[in-house]
Amino acid sequence: MSTPWTERIRAEIEASMRVKSAILRDFTLIGQIESLASDCVASLKGGGKILFAGNGGSFADAQHLSAEFTARLCYDRAPVASMALGTNSSAISAIGNDYGYEQVFARELDALAREGDLFIPITTSGNSPNILAAVEVARRRDVTCVGLTGQAGGKLYTLCDCIRVPSSETTRIQESHIMIGHILCALVERTLFPR
Template sequence: MVAEISRQIEDSIAVKQAVLRDPAALAQVERVALVCCDSLRGGGKIVFAGNGGSFADAQHLSAEFTSRFQFDRAPLASLALATNSSAISAIGNDYGFDQVFARELEAVAKPGDVYIPITTSGNSPNIIESIWVARRLGLPTFCLTGQSGGLANGLCECIRVPSQVTARIQECHILLGHILCGLLENMIFKAPGGPGREEYA
């Protein structure tokens, strides 16, 4: 059993090392941070969505924005789709489960927002439907996926984790999400001439 535990830890480390050694992937994360920073500074918000474990990740990352991550500061505008169970049941019943993210995104998104859907396969039908809505609304969209990117890869920019194992992909997604949170906090609140806690709202 100890050998299996060690193997899984090594597998997780190997995936992260693969991302670390990929300059294109690192540049992608930097680009997402810059786009999100422009959005937040311009009064926009960061919108997350996902299913299952990725739903939990979407809520987790959104909470890091609206609460705090590394230090005390003003809240950053963010939300995770489908956290209202009444809305999920209503949209699912009236329009189908494939529309639970798309319909809510259409209702709450505005120009200047950024959309970050999360799907390990890149093929989740409700995520794909929401990406179509984001395209129609003109939202910059960056999808966190697994190795292939799936259907999402042809619809928006995908940050593809080099693994086909769901657990390893999700572990890397939350790492990348935490990096994004930290970068944005530093850019907005610690940049020279940046706002203080009371100034940013």
């Protein structure tokens, strides 16, 4: 039985499917995801770690994806080195107070990142000042950086390689970012810990 919400629910699901279908048909994007998975494997095999950062929903995605690496995704295996920047609330409040909110990720990245690490900034707009500042630090420290962003890419697209979800809607972009992140983790898991 249809309710007033039924068509709205179906429309939201269909909108999500359209974006994911566009990704599925875009072999350039598929190649970029494959390349990022290879970068993750190379970093981890070389003793590096995977670092994530984001704001709001993208912050939640950064934590979620880092947890998939350090815990597990599809099956039991050893943990891999990963962390989401900004999860230490004392550091965030201290850095924000002393240096400004635009520096909260950059300062942590500067302290923690080493050559051979991989930084994955997540921003739907590509224009978050604190993400852009962290990317500048990654570039200065020779840390490989591949961003997850929306169709336009924003300023992030001028600073590093980006996987751009073919949408300008925040909800659709975030849904696709978590899908891409799950794919990355699954590929890394299967490569480093074959069953």
